[in-house]
Structure formats: structure tokens, C-alpha cells
């Protein structure tokens with residue numbers, strides 16, 4: 001029972017429940033696994049010098065990300081509303097103020113902003129399905145693959161077209177409200193993606209500079225540690241786990257009361273981490289074998305993987321299948337980026353699902369052109385952190401998500417009464433509850449605050 005007497009079981013979701021615990025794990029993994037693992041993790045690790053970054057990243061994922069993911073699921077299931085109303089409702093119950101709803105609102109805005117660039121990159125992966133099939137990567141050299149990438153990212157029309165196509169698909173799926181049916185697709189897609197990654201790993205081990213790639217990722221060079229790098233690692237942990245913006249909270253709202261939050265969250269975090277590490281192990285050996293630059297940024301996978309595919313028997317088809325699966329993985333993440341804002345408009349403003357999805361989609365589509373242009377016409381127009389893309393990415397991943405996460409962990413660890421969190425995490429109770437509580441109350445908030453203070457130069 002919560003303080004004011006609302007038993008959590010009295011509240012049911014406005015939109016039904018997941019069919020099983022497994023369905024929930026699939027949906028949250030669908031949200032978590034995406035471009036963040038395969039596109040972003042390798043290039044951010046590359047830009048930040050490898051090993052030391054990876055180590056900090058793993059700490060952030062398990063000691064900060066995991067407890068926050070559990071907290072988000074817990075809040076979602078307890079509130080059983082969209083993230084804005086859930087935070088307002090629980091804030092009211094636990095501390096007498098609905099102002100906590102702001103956390104949900106800023107998360108929905110972060111989702112908007114992230115999807116605006118996410119859709120552009122996902123558009124490139126869709127373009128790559130067709131490029132692969134047309135034989136553009138037969139007999140590839142680093143130069144020819146770079147030229148293909150340049151012709152897509154460098155063209156407003158091309159990049160804008162694929163962005164429109166990808167976002168259009170996202171809007172249609174969200175409008176149809178089939179995201180809960182997506183779990184069925186995820187069930188096949190994720191293992192398939194994993195298998196292709198293993199095939200690629202085999203290639204990297206044989207043809208790439210595997211040892212160099214491996215050492216780059218796992219031999220920490222602590223001279224590379226810097227405040228900005230630690231912030232980037234924290235940001236990447238939030239981005240890849242889909243936490244800090246309400247996506248997981250929105251999905252938690254449909255979680256059956258008897259499902260274990262600890263075990264489901266742990267499973268998702270392990271799957272997500274395994275795929276990111278695998279992606280790094282595939283990509284860096286290819287980077288080094290072809291004298292490419294690990295710090296080259298957002299084009300990294302688009303300039304490396306085709307080199308591997310081009311040298312495999314039937315590589316054309318394997319490449320097309322890989323980019324298709326990656327586009328699907330991105331789609332399941334994109335849906336979750338839109339979900340909080342859409343459900344909020346539906347519940348609060350009484351819009352129908354299609355209207356809410358179209359409205360949100362239109363704003364995101366327009367914003368997306370800032371990213372499209374960042375790789376061509378406006379690539380030299382830089383301010384603060386770089387191009388528009390760099391700034392939107394920095395603002396969302398490195399500031400908004402970690403701040404959202406800080407608010408969530410403070411709420412669960414300090415504001416919410418113990419009884420409430422015990423009653424949600426109860427089925428497993430015991431030591432996992434104690435560990436969660438320790439991480440939520442002390443480790444996660446302290447780590448986040450230190451990372452922020454450090455980044456703004458307080459300790460310099």
C-alpha cells in the first residue's frame with residue numbers, strides 16, 4: 001500500500017497488458033537494441049580511444065543504467081499511465097506534488113529530439129539495403145565504400161528521402177497501435193541479427209586485425225580518461241538502454257503485476273551489452289586491417305561493414321539482410337521513442353492515435369532536416385559541440401537522458417516510501433532489493449552528479 005492508500009493492484013493500465021513476461025522482455029529489448037549498439041557504440045568508443053571508454057561505459061551500464069531501468073519499470077507499472085501522468089500521479093501520492101510530471105514531459109521532448117536524428121541514420125541503413133542489392137559493394141575498397149556513403153549522407157535529397165521513408169513507417173506503425181504486436185517480429189529478428197553478427201565476427205577474426213581490434217576495445221589506456229569522455233560513456237549507457245526518457249516507463253505500464261522487474265531488466269541489459277560489444281569486436285578489426293580511422297565518427301559502420309560483406313561468398317545478400325535487420329531493430333527503437341509523446345497526447349488531449357502519431361511525426365520529420373543538412377550543406381556550420389546533429393545528440397544523450405535518470409533514481413530511492421518500492425519489487429525481494437536500493441539511493445545519483453560536475457569543470 002502506498003501512503004495514501006492506493007494499492008498498486010487497484011490500478012490497471014488503460015491499454016491492457018503484455019501477454020507474458022517474455023513479451024515484455026522482447027519489447028524492451030526491441031527498444032534498447034538498435035542503432036545505439038551497432039552504429040553509435042563503435043564510433044563513440046572509437047572517438048574516445050577504446051578500452052578506457054569501454055570500461056567506464058560498462059560501469060555506467062551496470063551500476064547506474066540497470067538500477068534506473070528497474071526504477072523506470074517499477075514506476076511505469078505502478079502508475080500504469082503515460083510517463084507524464086505516471087510521474088505526476090506518483091509524485092502526488094508520494095510527495096504531494098504533481099510537479100514530478102515535468103520529468104515525464106522533458107523525457108517525451110527528449111524522445112522527439114532523439115528520433116529526429118535517429119530517423120536520418122536509420123534511413124541510411126534502409127538505403128544500404130538497396131545499395132547492397134544493386135551490387136554497389138562488390139569488390140569494395142575503402143575508397144569506393146566511402147564514396148557510396150558520401151553519395152547518400154552528402155545528398156540532401158537522398159538522405160531526406162530515406163529519412164522520410166523511415167519516419168513514415170514509424171508513424172504508420174505507431175498510428176496503427178501495433179507496437180505491442182511487434183513483439184512477434186522481435187522474437188525472430190533479434191536472434192537473426194545476432195547470428196549475422198556472429199558470422200561477421202568470424203570474418204573479423206580471420207580477415208581483420210582481430211588482436212589489434214580486441215586490444216583497442218579491452219586494453220584500457222587511462223591517459224585517455226577525460227571528463228568529456230566519462231560524460232560520453234554515461235550518455236551512451238542511457239542512450240543504448242533507452243532509459244531516462246520514459247520509453248521503458250511507458251512499456252512498464254503494461255507489465256503484469258506478478259512479473260519480476262529485477263530479472264526482466266537484467267536480461268535486457270545483458271542482451272543489449274552483448275550486442276554492443278559484439279559490434280565493436282566486428283568493426284575495429286576491419287577498421288585496422290583497412291587502415292581506416294577509428295575516430296571517423298557517425299559514418300564508421302557504413303564505411304567498414306561493406307568491406308567485410310564484399311569479400312564474403314554471397315556477401316551481397318548477407319549485407320542486404322544485415323541492413324534490413326538493422327533497419328528493423330531501429331524501427332522497434334523508433335516506435336518506443338515516439339510512444340511516450342503519442343500516448344500522452346491521447347490520454348491528456350483526447351487525440352486519436354493516428355492524429356497524435358501524425359502530429360508528433362510531422363514535428364520530428366521537420367526537425368530531422370537539421371540532421372540531414374548536418375552532413376552536407378550545413379556541415380561547416382558549427383557551434384557549441386559541432387553541427388546541429390552533434391548538438392542535438394549531445395543535448396539529448398549526454399544531458400537530458402542522464403538528468404531524467406537522475407530525477408527517476410532520486411524519486412525511487414529517496415522520495416518514494418520504502419513500502420511502495422518493496423511492494424513492486426517484492427516477488428524477488430531479498431538481496432536484489434537491497435542491491436537495487438543501494439545503487440538507486442547512493443551509487444547512481446552520486447555517480448551522475450559527479451559526472452555532471454566534472455563535465456562542467458568543477459573539479460578542473
Ligand code: PHE
Nearest residue numbers: 032034035036037239240242
Ligand atoms: N536504445 C535505442 C538504441 O540503442 C535508442 C533509444 C534511446 C530508444 C532512447 C528509446 C529511447 O538504438
